[in-house]
Amino acid sequence: MAFELRRATKGEQLIKDAAGLKNLRLFKCRNLAETNAVAWDTATLKKSTTYCILMVLGLCLHQMKRQGFPP
Helix, strand or coil, X not given: CCCCHHHCCCHHHHHHHHCXXXXXXXXXXXXXXXXXXCCCCXXXXXXXXXXXXXXXXXXHHHHHHHCCCCC
C-alpha cells in the first residue's frame, strides 16, 4: 500500500527530521498502480514483482556495505 509521506500532516518537516535518524531509510518511489478495489492487469503485476525484488536486493546490498562486506 502506498503512503506518501510528503502528503502527511507536517510531512515536509518529518522528511527533514528523518536525516537525523540513522536507522530510518526513506525511498523516493512512485506508485505503479493505485491500491484500491480494482484488480491489477498482468503487466502491472509483473512490474510490481520486479520492483519488489529489486528493492529487496538494494536493501540487502546496502546492509552488506554498512557491515563491511566484502572484506
